Every structure is written in C-alpha cells, then in structure tokens.
Amino acid sequence: MTRTISSELVRASLREGREIALIDLREEGPFSRAHPLFAVSIPLGRLDLDINRLVPRGDAPIVVYDDGEGYVARALPLLAALGYGNVASLEGGLAGWRESGGEIFIDVNVPSKAFGELVEHERQTPSLPAEELEKRIAEGENIVILDARRFSEYEVMSIPGGRSVPGGDLAYRARDNAPSPDTTIVVNCAGRTRSIIGAQSLVNAALPNPVFALRNGTIGWTLAGFDVARGQHEAGAPPSADHVALARKRAEELAEATGVRTLTPAEFLALQADRTRTLYRLDVRLPEEYAAGHLQGFASAPGGQLIQATDEWIAVRHGTIVLSDDDGVRARMAGHWLRQLGWNEVYVLAEWGDLELATNTGAKDVWPGASSPSIRVVSPQSYANEAEKSFLVDLATTPIYRKGHIPGAVFGTRAELATQLKAREIGRIVLTSPDGRLAALTAPELAALGIDVRVLQGGTEAWRAKGFALEAGLDEARALTSTDDVYKRPYEGTDNGAAAMQAYLDWEFGLIAQLERDGTHNFRVLGPI
Numbered sequence: 001m002t003r004t005i006s007s008e009l010v011r012a013s014l015r016e017g018r019e020i021a022l023i024d025l026r027e028e029g030p031f032s033r034a035h036p037l038f039a040v041s042i043p044l045g046r047l048d049l050d051i052n053r054l055v056p057r058g059d060a061p062i063v064v065y066d067d068g069e070g071y072v073a074r075a076l077p078l079l080a081a082l083g084y085g086n087v088a089s090l091e092g093g094l095a096g097w098r099e100s101g102g103e104i105f106i107d108v109n110v111p112s113k114a115f116g117e118l119v120e121h122e123r124q125t126p127s128l129p130a131e132e133l134e135k136r137i138a139e140g141e142n143i144v145i146l147d148a149r150r151f152s153e154y155e156v157m158s159i160p161g162g163r164s165v166p167g168g169d170l171a172y173r174a175r176d177n178a179p180s181p182d183t184t185i186v187v188n189c190a191g192r193t194r195s196i197i198g199a200q201s202l203v204n205a206a207l208p209n210p211v212f213a214l215r216n217g218t219i220g221w222t223l224a225g226f227d228v229a230r231g232q233h234e235a236g237a238p239p240s241a242d243h244v245a246l247a248r249k250r251a252e253e254l255a256e257a258t259g260v261r262t263l264t265p266a267e268f269l270a271l272q273a274d275r276t277r278t279l280y281r282l283d284v285r286l287p288e289e290y291a292a293g294h295l296q297g298f299a300s301a302p303g304g305q306l307i308q309a310t311d312e313w314i315a316v317r318h319g320t321i322v323l324s325d326d327d328g329v330r331a332r333m334a335g336h337w338l339r340q341l342g343w344n345e346v347y348v349l350a351e352w353g354d355l356e357l358a359t360n361t362g363a364k365d366v367w368p369g370a371s372s373p374s375i376r377v378v379s380p381q382s383y384a385n386e387a388e389k390s391f392l393v394d395l396a397t398t399p400i401y402r403k404g405h406i407p408g409a410v411f412g413t414r415a416e417l418a419t420q421l422k423a424r425e426i427g428r429i430v431l432t433s434p435d436g437r438l439a440a441l442t443a444p445e446l447a448a449l450g451i452d453v454r455v456l457q458g459g460t461e462a463w464r465a466k467g468f469a470l471e472a473g474l475d476e477a478r479a480l481t482s483t484d485d486v487y488k489r490p491y492e493g494t495d496n497g498a499a500a501m502q503a504y505l506d507w508e509f510g511l512i513a514q515l516e517r518d519g520t521h522n523f524r525v526l527g528p529i
Contacts, residue, residue: 002076005063005088007100013061014038014317014520017344019278021055021316022090023064025071027413029484034067034104036097037111037518040315043485044071045395045414047078048441053299054315057278058083061316065090065097071415103518107507108487109193109309114511115341115523116193120213121512122525125200127215130224133186137161143184144177145214146170146236148198148304153492157228159188159214159221165236167198168284168303171205171251172329175243177236181208188214188221190491192508194308201333204526205250219491219501244327251332255348257529260335263347265357268322271347272297278319282306284334285325287363295324295349296358303334310341320345342522375443377457378430380466391426393417395433395442396460397486404470406432406456406463412480414442418449420480432456432463 013020024031024039031041042050055062062084066072072089079087090096098104107113119125128136136143137160145162147154154164165173170187178185185207187198192213199213214220218228239247255262263271272279283294284303294300301313314321321343323331331348338346383390387408394401394409401411409432412420421429429451431439436459446453456463464470476483490500515521 002073003088004091006091007097007102010036010063010090011102011520015522017318017522019061019316019318021060021062023055023062023315024094025064025066025075026069027415027482027485028108028487029482030067032108032487033106034094034098035106035110036102037105037114037515037520038311038317039065040311041108042315043413043415044075045442046438047075048082049438051079051082051084054313055084055278056280057275057316059086059275060084060278060319062087063090064088065093067094074415103514105514105518107504108489109311110511111341111521112308112310113193113508114515114521116196117508117511118515118523119200119340119525120192120196123200123203123527125196125203125213126211127195127199127213128186129215130221130226133159133214133221134224134226136184141184142179142182143186144179145186145188146174146177146198148187148189148194150302150305151235153190155231155233156492157218157230158232159218160227160229162188162229162232163234163236164232166286166302166304167194167201167307168305168330168334169236169286170198170304171201171207171333172244172247172327173236173239174202174205174207174209175246176239178207178209184210184212186212186214189217189308190489191217191219191504194304197307197337198304201337204254204336205247205333216505217491219496219505222496223498223501239327244329248328248332251329251336253529254336254526255332258336258339258526260332260339260346260348263322263349265350268347268349268357271320271322277345278316280314280316280319280321281324282313282321283324284330289326291361291363293359293361296360298324300364303330306334307337307341310338318342318344320347322347322349324349336526340524340526342524375440375447376454378454379457380463380468383430383456383463384468390428390430390454392430392432392456393480394460395431395438398474398483399486400434402472402474404460404464404472406460407469407471410478410480411474411483413482413485414438414445416481417442418446418451421446421451422449427452429453430456433459435459435461 022039025044146165147162148167189195195213202211281298282301283298290300325331392409393412433439490504
C-alpha cells in the first residue's frame with residue numbers, strides 16, 4: 001500500500017529542520033509554473049539518472065508528487081528498486097498542497113532567488129541602475145565591472161567592458177581585478193540574484209573599494225536601451241598570494257560568525273561513515289580546477305552557482321554539506337552563505353592538497369545509479385547505412401535537440417514515449433540521447449511492451465564523433481510528446497522579449513512577501529561583523 005504524507009507534515013519537517021526531499025516528478029516546464037518553495041524538479045524520465053546524485057542516502061525521507069499525471073505510481077516501484085526505502089507520496093499531489101494553504105511559487109531555483117531578495121532587503125546591498133553605470137563609464141570613472149555568472153554565460157552576452165569573475169571567486173580575486181582601493185567595483189549577472197550575492201560577498205569580505213550590484217543585471221541594462229557585448233573572452237586576473245591571505249583571514253571570520261565548522265581529514269572520514277545523515281560533498285572551485293584534480297566522491301559545484309541554484313546539487317533539505325577547495329577561501333565563503341540559507345550542518349574540509357585522501361581527475365565523478373540492462377545496440381555507422389529502415393527517437397532535452405540532432409530524429413520525452421508509440425504502428429525503433437545513457441535505460445521499458453527497439457551506441461555524441469552531420473531546429477508537428485520539458489529562462493540568451501524580462505523582475509520583487517506567507521524557509525541573514 002502506498003504511504004502518503006500530508007502537506008502539513010511536510011511543512012512541519014521543513015520548519016523544524018528535519019531532513020526531507022520533496023520531489024516534483026513533472027518536466028521542468030510545468031514545474032516552473034507551480035510548485036512548493038523547496039520542491040526539487042526530477043522528472044520521472046530522469047529519475048534513475050539523477051536521484052542518486054541529488055539524494056545520496058537510501059534511507060533519506062523522500063516525498064514525491066505530481067499534478068494528476070500518474071507519475072507517482074510509476075516512480076514508487078522504481079525508487080524501491082533503486083534502494084530508496086523511506087518514500088511517501090504527497091497527499092493530493094500539487095492540488096493537495098494548494099488546497100491545504102501551501103504557498104505556490106513559480107520559476108526555478110526559487111529558494112536561492114528569494115534569499116537574494118531577502119539579503120538585499122536586510123543588508124541594503126548597494127546597487128547602481130544601468131543608466132547611472134553607463135553615465136559613470138562615459139565620464140571615465142575609475143570603475144571595473146565583474147561578471148559573476150559562469151564564463152559560458154558571460155561569453156554569450158555581457159556588459160561592455162566587463163570581465164568574467166564567477167561569483168564563488170569574487171572575494172578570492174576581486175582585489176587583483178581592481179587597480180586600487182579607490183576603484184569602484186560593479187558586480188553584474190543576468191538578473192538580480194548573483195549580482196546581489198556577489199556584491200554583498202565583497203561587502204562581507206571587507207574590501208576597501210566602493211562596491212555595487214548592477215541593479216537588475218543585463219536585464220536592467222537591456223531594458224534601459226543599452227547594447228550588450230557578445231563573444232567577450234576576458235577572464236579576470238588570478239589572485240596573488242598576499243591577497244589570498246587577506247581573503248582567507250576574512251573568510252575564516254565569516255565562517256566562524258555563521259557557524260561553519262572546519263573538518264580535519266579524520267573528522268571528515270568519520271562524518272562520511274555516518275549512515276544516519278544525508279551527506280553532500282561539493283567542490284566549489286572553478287570547473288577547470290576541478291577537472292585537473294579533486295577529491296574522490298566530490299561533485300563539481302562552483303561556489304557562485306551553488307548559492308544561485310542550490311537545488312541543482314542538493315535535494316534533501318537540512319542534509320549535511322561538506323565543501324572543499326584548495327585555498328581556504330572559496331569553501332568558507334560558500335559555507336557562510338549556505339548557513340544563512342538555512343542549512344544547519346555545513347562543514348569545510350581543510351585544504352586538501354597535502355591530505356592522504358583519494359583523488360580523481362576529469363570533469364565529473366562517476367555517480368552510481370541505475371545500470372543499463374541488456375539491450376540491443378546499433379553502431380552509428382550501421383544506423384547511417386540503414387537509417388530508412390528505422391524510426392529514430394531522440395530523448396535529449398529540447399534545447400539540446402534544437403541545437404543539433406541526427407537528421408530525421410524526432411523529439412520525445414521518456415515519461416510519455418511508450419504511450420505515444422503504442423498508439424502508432426511503427427516498426428523498428430532506434431533510441432538516442434546525448435551520451436546514450438538515457439536511451440539505454442528507456443529501451444527495456446519499450447521492449448517489455450513488445451516494441452522492436454534498439455539503442456544507438458554512444459548516443460548522439462558518438463554519431464557526431466564519427467563525423468556524421470547534425471541538423472538544428474525542432475519541428476513541433478513531428479514531436480512525439482509535449483515539448484514543454486525545459487523552462488525558458490527570461491534572463492539567459494539574447495532573444496528575450498522586454499515584456500518577459502520585466503515580468504521576471506516584477507516577480508522577483510514579490511518574493512519576500514511570498515517567503516513570509518510560506519513560513520518554511522529558516523533563512524537568517526548575517527548582520528555586519
């Protein structure tokens with residue numbers, strides 16, 4: 001019998017600091033239009049790929065819900081097979097949450113964005129409107145613009161003259177990117193959160209410079225009628241040893257003030273062995289540093305992104321977090337923000353360069369998850385030779401599919417694929433996905449229904465590596481399932497309408513009132529120290 005839990009009990013766990021993961025099984029599109037504050041989006045079609053990374057303990061309390069699609073009934077046996085033994089369904093699903101008086105939020109990464117608004121409100125984080133920044137630049141003021149987003153976002157569009165210093169590196173590198181203490185530092189992102197948190201990080205880090213957030217980021221700049229730069233590649237200067245020492249001392253003070261503890265290697269190993277808590281191990285350095293060498297079992301979670309989108313790494317609210325770096329600054333700065341975000345157990349592993357702990361290289365660690373069952377595969381060359389004999393379905397997300405897919409491949413989402421295929425008379429099916437993993441997990445589900453199915457070996461990446469062409473775009477009329485799988489952020493890319501950007505800002509301004517109505521956040525903003 002399926003165990004259910006009421007919305008009231010879920011909210012009590014959130015308020016009282018008990019571990020709980022609230023999982024929304026819908027695609028990100030519908031999720032972005034209505035969900036509880038601390039719900040985490042893990043679509044049913046990706047559950048066996050992502051659950052172990054986001055919920056790394058089998059006994060963690062998990063609550064799953066949908067909005068009447070029937071996904072919960074399909075998720076429960078899958079979670080049981082994956083070793084999760086403490087799973088309940090939300091009574092009444094999303095409708096039950098709403099009817100019980102639970103607050104409903106829109107958009108994605110909402111806890112982090114709401115926290116950013118609260119930080120600005122509580123600390124009166126200094127900011128400049130776009131018009132004022134443009135005027136100061138035109139007048140030749142001694143000013144530097146630091147872009148706190150990922151480097152890939154900065155390359156797409158940025159404030160003219162800005163340089164890339166991702167948010168987790170700001171306190172670590174800002175002194176080396178401002179010519180003197182008199183240099184005004186302006187921190188920007190696409191919208192608001194990373195600008196606010198980045199600027200306040202520098203205030204908290206006690207930089208002597210005048211520091212401002214660019215009010216409303218590149219959205220505000222665009223709405224003011226100014227042009228953005230495209231294709232910039234200027235990375236900010238690396239830190240000098242003297243400035244790292246200054247930054248470390250202040251980061252230690254901030255960590256102590258917020259209750260972030262430092263672990264010795266022995267303490268870390270003991271914590272890692274504790275099976276009664278859900279443990280997240282996160283490396284907050286830049287991705288290229290992580291790839292060059294990191295502690296085994298630690299995921300890459302660059303500090304600025306971790307604070308901006310905490311739910312993309314951590315699904316169990318009130319789980320335990322261990323952060324690592326190799327400089328003593330970035331982990332403590334991230335930790336002092338996570339504590340303010342309401343995480344009770346946040347630790348920093350002492351600089352690990354000399355620690356006798358196992359290390360890996362590469363862009364990511366291999367996370368355990370569902371193994372690919374026995375499947376029939378077809379090589380890229382074999383498929384190319386006989387493409388006309390098969391019906392090719394691509395399980396990539398819509399942005400990836402639009403960017404490039406195998407000619408003739410139709411778009412489909414895993415959760416709805418079997419239903420759509422059963423309704424059609426199709427012969428041999430070939431499945432692909434970016435790296436082939438999702439296709440390999442999907443194939444047995446179709447084979448169990450009597451469908452003749454194969455998997456493209458290595459997925460679309462292997463097809464491209466063999467030198468075969470891709471085509472771009474998405475023909476909605478040919479798609480097998482709904483294409484409402486990924487939320488289009490109004491603050492990313494260069495094709496956003498003014499109305500959508502303004503609506504997004506208006507929504508962010510209202511988040512503090514929503515936090516007050518919701519009452520489950522436990523955020524606590526650090527005052528001046």
